[in-house]
Amino acid sequence: MSRGRGFSIKILDKSDDSISILFKNIPVEIINSIRRISMSEVPTLAIDKVFIFRNDSVLNDQMLAHRLGLIPLKTPVDKYKYGDEEGKPEYVSLSLTIEAKNDFRTVYAKDIKSNDKEVYPLYEDIEIVRLAPGEGLDIEMWAIMGTGREHAKWSPVTVCVVRGVPVIKILKECDSNCKKCVEACPKNILKINNGKLTVTNLYLCTGCKLCEVECPDYIKVDIDEKSSLFMMEIVGQLTIKTILTKSFDILISKIDDFLTKFNEVEIYEDAIPK
Amino acid sequence: MRRLDIKKYLVSKPLEYDTWPVVEAMIREFGLAKQHIDSYNEFIEKGIKEIIEENKIIKIIAPNDEIIYEITDVRVDRPRIKDVDGSPLDEERGYIPAVCRLRGLTYAAPIIATIKRKQGGFEYIEDNVEIGHIPVMVKSKICVLHGKSKEELIRYGEDPNDPGGYFIINGSERAIVALEDLASNSIITRVEKVSNTKVYISMILSVKGSLRNHVTVTVKKNNIYVTIPFTLTPIPFPIVMKALGVVKEGEIAEAVSRREEIIEELYPVLKKYESVSTQEDALLYIGNRTQAAQQPIERRKNRARHILDKYLFPHVGIGPEYRLRKAYLLAEMVRRAIELKLGWRNPDDRDHYANKRLRLAGPLLGQIFAKSLKSLLKDLHYNITKYYLYKSRIQLSYLVRSSKITHRFNHALATGTWTQRTTGVTQMLDRTNYLSTLSHLRRIQSPLSRSRPQFEAREVHASHLGRICPVESPEGQNIGLVKNLALSAIVSNEYPPDKIYGILMEEGMVKVEEADDRLWESGARVFLNGDFIGFVSDPMTFVERLRGYRRRGLIPPDISIAVRNYNKDKLVPEVYIETSSARILRPLIRVVDGKPLLTHEHIRRVAEGKLKFTDLLKIGVIELIDANEEYNVLTAFFPEELTKDHTHLELSPFLFLGITASVIPFAEHNQSPRNSYEAAMAKQALGIPYTNIRLRMDTRGHLLEYPQMPIVQTRVMDLIGLNDRPVGQNLVVAIMSYESYNMEDAVVINKAAVDRGLFRSFFYKTYESTARLHGGGVSDRFEKPGEDVKNYIGEDAYRSLEEDGLPYLEAKLEKGDVVIGKTGPPRFLVEYEEAGLTEQKRDYSTTLDQFTGVVDRVVLTLDKEGQLTALVKIREHRVPELGDKVASRHGQKGVVGLLAPPEDMPYTADGIIPDLLINPHAFPSRMTVGQFLESIAGKYGALAGRFVDGTPFISYDYEDLGKLLKSMGFEPMGTEVMYDGRTGKKFKADIFVGIVYYQKLHHMVADKMHARARGPVQILTRQPTEGRSRDGGLRIGDMEKDVFVAYGASSIIKERLLDASDRTTIFVCTKCGLEGYYDARNRKLVCPVHGPDAPLVPVNVSYAFKLLLDELKSMAIYPRIYVEEVI
Secondary structure, rough: OOOOOOEEEEEEEOOOOEEEEOOOOOOOHHHHHHHHHHHHHHEEEEEEEEEEEOOOOOOHHHHHEEEEEEEEEOOOOOOOOOOOOOOOOOEEEEEEEEEEOOEEEEHHHHHHOOOOOOOOOOOOOOEEEEEEOOEHHHHEEEEEEOOOOOHHHHOOEEEEEEEEEEEEEEOOOOOOOHHHHHHHHOOOEEEEEOOEEEEEEEOOOOOOHHHHHHOOOOEEEEEEEEEEEEEEEEEOOOHHHHHHHHHHHHHHHHHHHHHHHHHHHOOHHHHHHO | OOOOOOHHHOOOOOOOOOOHHHHHHHHHHOOOHHHHHHHHHHHHHHHHHHHHHOOOEEEEEEEEEEEEEEEEEEOOOOOEOOOOOOOOEEHHHHOHHHHHHHOOOOEEEEEEEEEEEOOEEOOOEEEEEEEEEEEEEOOOOOOOOOOOOOHHHHOOOOOOOOOOOOEOOOOOOEEOOEEEEEEOOOOEEEEEOOEEEEEEEEEEEEOOOEEEEEHHHHHHHEEEEOOOOOOOOOOEEHHHHOOOOOOOOOHEEEHOOOOHHHHHHHHHHHHHHHOOOOOHHHHHHOOOOHHHHHHHHHHHHHHHHHHHHHOOOOOOOHHHHHHHHHHHHHHHHHHHHHHOOOOOOOOOOOOHHHHHHEEEEEEEEEHHHHHHHHHHHHHHHHHHHHHHOOOOOOOOHHHHHHHHHHHHHHHHHHHOOOOOOOOOOOEOOOOHHHHHHHHHHEEEEEOOOOEEEHHHOOOOOOOOOOOOOOOOOOOOOHHHEEEEOOOOOOOOOOOOOOOHHHHHHEEEEEEEEHHHHHHHOOOOEEEEEEEEEEEOOOHHHHHHHHHHHOOOOOOOOEEEEEEEOOOOOOOOOOOOOOOOOOOOEEEEEEEEEOOOOOHHHHHHHHOOOOOHHHHHHOOOOOEEOOOOOOOOEEEEOOOHHOOOOEEEEEOOOOOOEEEHHHHHOHHHHEEHHHHHHHHHHHHHEEEEEOOOOOOOOOEEEEEEEOOOOOEEEEEEEEEOOOOOOOEEEEEEEEOOOOOOOOOEEEEEEEEHHHHOOOOEEEEEEEEEEEEEEEOOOEOOOOOOOOOOOOOOOOOOHHOOOOOOEEEEOEEOOOOOOOOOOOOOOOOOHHHHOOOOOOOEEEEOOOOOOOOEEEEEEEEEEEOOOOOEEEEEEEEEEEEOOOOEEEEEEEOOOEEEEEEEEEHHHHHOOOOOOOOOOOOOOOOOOEEEEEHHHHHHHHHHHHHHHEEEEOOOEEEEEOOHHHHHHHHHHOOOOOEEOOOOOOOOOOOOOOOEEEEEEEEOOOOOHHHHHOOOHHHHOOOOOOOOOOHHHHHHOOOOHHHHHEEEEOOOOOHHHHHHHHOOOOEEEEEEEEEOEEEEEOOOOEEEEOOOOOOOOOOOEEEEEHHHHHHHHHHHHHOOOOOOOOOOOOO
């Protein structure tokens, strides 16, 4: 394989919270590294320290704190300190003070007040707890930067997939009335158009080969491992672009670190057996 | 907030004939702990009066005077006791179950007897006397919770779904486990081998009230004996008959049978006792063989009469007028034994459920009551006599020692000891989860010994179908002896037999006494509750007409009407009518001409609530059939199987399962033992055991943080309320290995899932401490101990306590911290007084053992003795960790082997990362195919946003599920193309992924992890203590030792068994071989024999060995140690 040449990137689909990209001729290991890093190494904000001054609800303190931690917070890029960065604030302070007066009241994520306008709960209708009349909460919280490796609440992505691209070959023309292969496909990808078997949406194919099992002489399904399909859905703390660039940054800095370390290594002649 | 209505979202396989609404109506109307509550109610209403009836008269005979006290009435009042201060504590003042549990009280109600005095021909005014307290069954008729609405129950601090049916004794919930007994009042035949000759036995256990007597007829080679209670030897059969008034030999023979073969068998026996020719002679013969043998003739005869009238077959009747009936019953027993000898009939099957009865709360309490009442009356008799002699005015309520009954009841229920032999009758109610509570209340115990094999008794019997769950039974020594009621099991209630008697006569029954020869020869014999009462000429029409009464609702549905031995060569047909209680019945749909009588119209009206289940019984559409009547019934399992010959149809095919077995989806696809394992495991799963968990202060308890309703349901689950108290979570499960982290039944769990709340739970433990009142106004005190207090353990340990000695809420406590601070007077008061140290206080604080938690709730209350009691509930948050136990619903248990980071986990083409990876090796040998089906069904349910019905026998099969799954765009087999998260590469094989309901079981590493290097030793032996709670050592057991022996690692053995255990150095005198001692004053080693200058050498021995030497010496045995060589 000629390194670095002939590769291509094609965005197949994109929305605010999801993206699918087709990478051609790029080793799957690299794409998978991006997948892994975006899942567990891109830092975001999440509530981590919870100070409970009042909790009359049915939920125990630990459970309430856990629920608060899982609320995704909009994270301003590079504003808060992560790791050994300097000159940045360490945490955002948030608070939740509420009392159910005369009726039952459900506490939602939108009831959380933040000290930083740029940091706020992403989905305001997340239910936290339901209070009975007279019950109340008085909670102070610190959101800090962290990564998904430490706890899933810091992970900026929900679903992230790197997979091979299916290649469906129709080997020869067949009797279009049999339709066995068409029916076998759970994703309904195959269609018969004017008596010809055609593939309608290739990227939906998972490569299950059910059609091939039905008509092995006519259809062949393969997975092209040289290209990969990259699909990502995000939680929303960071944008897709930020997550991807951050992931690349982290990957590159890792490689840089590796190179630096490697260059520092002295090579002893005698260590190599002759 | 109401939970989802499952029915709206349940995808079920449509059935042509779906009886589900009827099943639902049945369980809703009857409840799940009905047997106990019914039985208890019956006892309170009737049973207690019957026992009083048996011994209601106290007669005191004084010179020239006769006083009679008669208990004319007895009733049980509303729950009420005397509080510590003597004031009555009743419902209004807060005597409710919730308070009893908190304060450690017994939930009981007073028994009030009305006693009348007759003296010198006058009757005096009746007196109401409290004769004792009977524990109240929660949710019985006299319970304060009876008939309360959901809202009221919540106000009373209860879980509205609580089934009731248990007692509260000293604050702890005790469930009665029903005992399985051999049926009383019915003849049971068997063959026994006595030294190479066979003997043929018919036996009957005759029970009436508290009288329980065995009568056995033994047919030997050339004699027939009858064992009668209170006689010293067995009595020959003809003599008993003669004593009962059937004197002529011919009459005796005819009473037995008119068949020649039988008479031939009888002839030599009758001949043998011809010499005893009159009734008087026969009575004397029996009287001579009683305790009264040394007394005058008339006394002897009277004794015999008394025995025959009272103790022989008391169920037939008590008194001389029943002698003839008893004679006929005895002859019947003989007939059966002879028929057995002739090979005409088979011995009765003792394991058949027709021959079994349950002993439930009512009769069990009755047993205690009868005993304690007797002792109370004896005591009362003595007291009245005493006071009468003193001529003082007798105030009955002062003389009745009501504590006798109260204590007996409390003791029996608190310990479960009924008699010396029957123990374990009550058990602490299992509150692990809702399912385990229900199952516990429906448990049945067989009194058979658990050490002997008794294979037949342990096996599933055909007559268990629909009565006893064939799946749910423990493994090990109790297998088959501890059973559980099936869902369809209904326990019969008693109905007075005399109410039936009239109907029998009307329908053409002829009394035994009036039967003619034709009936004796060929008529069918009628038994009413085991009493041989008459004949009918045409048993089949007779029985059908009787059943007609039942089907029209004229007599209760739980009366059994059965014919046996109809149209059998040589045997006479027998008709059995049973109105007794404690038989297990099961509902069946009646079938006429191959068509079920329960129509779609009926089902629809039941579903709409316009028709009740009991109405269906009254109109004869559904019948309750007991094991005896089942002989006359041909039942189809499925409606499709019905033919013209069928008389009945199963109400629903899955009803023969018990509570826990019913929660297994697709159970019919599993290998049977797996279902049994799951039935046992479901009772260990964490969930929400009860909704009043915040109010209760149980010593231990678990709570699952996010319980979920299973996506794959069984219909029963919703019905029994398990969807309101779930016991697990739906997990995405892939079946694949993962780098050996899931070999040998380990499972890999996705760490991200755990982070998001998977299987998190709380563990609660309550610590209790009582400020005891010591004599002389001294008492313990709850306070934060100061430094001057004896046994003070350092400031740090008390840091969570406030001034009142109790910790503040949410205080973090660690192992060794004080939970409740308490001080009190020093233990040996006198010594300190002498030393002038009386002022000193001692620390009696309670410390936290083993775990770390926060204070959840603190309760300060008075216990039943009026002492201040502090209860502190500690809560520990448990996040799943390596080694925690989880299980699916198919007996597939495993421990967590790895919490894998999500990026390392495999993922599907859609990016789904499984929550759990189970190893494929878990399946081939165990054949839990049900789990695969559940997996596919669950996957479909999750994709479609529906619950899926997995009820055994009536749900989807593999192909249906595949189609459903395919309709959602997934591979019909449930497999998917998956990628390795570490490399991003596709796996070669497709992986089976689906959604399976998993349970977290209460065996957690946090409770079990233990290691020690050095630590405490036992005082006596100086060997390390045992067990985690005592920080004990880890044993090198026999098998471990063998490893070292085989390897020859002798030094390790010596180190482990001696140096690391109880090594001591003793000094042995080389002259006499005895152990010497160290004289500290002279700083010299001394031999007890040779004095200070003896040659003593140090020897290392085990301290246990030194003890042995001491013990030998104490027995005047001289143990001598020869020291050969000093190393």
